Amino acid sequence: MGYDVKLVFALPCRNQDEHWNTEEKKLYYGLLDEADEIVYILETNTDNSIKMRNQYMVDRSLYCICAQIYSTGETTQTVKYARQNSLKVINITK
Numbered sequence: 001m002g003y004d005v006k007l008v009f010a011l012p013c014r015n016q017d018e019h020w021n022t023e024e025k026k027l028y029y030g031l032l033d034e035a036d037e038i039v040y041i042l043e044t045n046t047d048n049s050i051k052m053r054n055q056y057m058v059d060r061s062l063y064c065i066c067a068q069i070y071s072t073g074e075t076t077q078t079v080k081y082a083r084q085n086s087l088k089v090i091n092i093t094k
Contacts, residue, residue, distance in 0.1 A: 006036040010057050012049035013042040054078040064089045 009032060017025050032038060041053045054074065058064065064082035068075050068091050082089055 006040065008037045009035045009036060010039045010041065010053055012040075012053040013045045014040050015044055016049075018045075050074055050079070055081060058082045058085055058087060061087060063087055066091050067093050069093055 010033070016026055020028065039056070041056055042049050051074070058078065058081050061082070064079060064087045066075055066089065067080055068079055070076065079089055081090075
């Protein structure tokens with residue numbers, strides 16, 4: 001018996017790739033082509049778009065699987081938010 005797993009991209013905004021080079025955009029759009037669903041948190045980038053995207057993901061999750069290396073930054077803030085919301089945190093770097 002398998003699980004019904006979907007690939008859902010939660011993206012901070014529609015224009016997050018506007019400053020990326022051609023190779024980065026090619027990889028990005030190739031990944032998006034594989035998605036079952038794409039959710040854009042905002043239409044355009046703001047100072048809070050990454051934080052809002054991260055909170056969106058945590059609010060809809062049971063687990064937080066992360067690669068937290070540093071004790072500061074967006075990943076650390078997201079892990080803290082996940083723990084505050086009683087998610088099981090799995091740090092793959094440990």
